[in-house]
Amino acid sequence: MTASNDPRHEEARIRAQIDSWAAALRDKDVDRIVAHYAPDAVVADLAPPLWNTGVGTLRKNFAEWFPTWRGPIGFEVRDVHVTTGGDVAFARSTNRIHGTKTDEVQADLWVRATVCFRKLDGAWKVAHEHVSVPFYMDGSFRAAVDLKP
C-alpha cells in the first residue's frame, strides 16, 4: 500500500481540506472557499432553494452571504467523522456559526454538515454537501436553530 491510497493518509488529507475550507469561510474569502468544490458540485444549504448546483451558483451565494456579517464569521467544526474508500469519501460534523450580522443581530447556531468528496486529478473536491437544522414537529414548523450538540 502506497501513501496515495493509504486510508489513514487519505483521511488526513480530507481533514486538512475541511480545516482549510473552514478557515476560508471564517476569512470570508470567496476564491479560497470555492476552490474546494468540484465544478458540478450540488449543495443543500440552510436557505432555500432545495438544491444549489454548480460552482458558479456557490460563488454567487458565498459572495452575497459573506457581506451580511460584520467582521469575520465565527465558525467551529466539531466531531468530524471521515470515511474514505478509493476515490470517494464522506464526512460529517457538527458546525457552529456565530457572530454579528450587519443588522446587529447576534447569530449563533449549530448545524449538521455532511460533505461528500470525489478525488479529481489526485485532489479531493467537494462533490456534494448537505447542511441543515431539523424543525420542530409541534405544528409550528419552526427551524430548530437553538439546538446544541
Place this chain on the structure above:
Amino acid sequence: MTASNDPRHEEARIRAQIDSWAAALRDKDVDRIVAHYAPDAVVADLAPPLWNTGVGTLRKNFAEWFPTWRGPIGFEVRDVHVTTGGDVAFARSTNRIHGTKTDEVQADLWVRATVCFRKLDGAWKVAHEHVSVPFYMDGSFRAAVDLKP
C-alpha cells in the same frame, strides 16, 4: 474488472437498495427498513435532535413515526444520483412524503436526502443519512416545507 467492483454494477446495487428501503417505508415495515442500516449508522432527520445514533435509535424512531400515518405512507424518490468508489458510496435524491396523518392533517412535502453507504461483508449498508428542508431567512425561521423540485 469483475462484477464485484464494476462501478455500474455497484451503482445498480445501491439503486436497488434505495428502492427496497423506500418500499419498506411505504409499507411502514420497521424490520425491513432497519435492515438497510449499519449498526452504528448516524442519521440527521427532519425532527430534532441534531443526530440519531445507532440502529436501535432508528428502530425506535420508525416504530413511533409510522403509526402517526393513516394507511401507507406516500413516498416518492426522485432524481437519484449515485457515486461509488470501492467500499464507499454516496447518493442524493429529492423525496416526496405525503399522505394523511392520524389527526387528519394532509401532509405533503419535498425533502433533500443524502445517503452514504459502506460495503460491510459484501452488502451495501447505510452508514450515514441526512434528510432536511431549508428554512426561510426572512426572520421567521419557518421550515421551508412548501418547496417543490
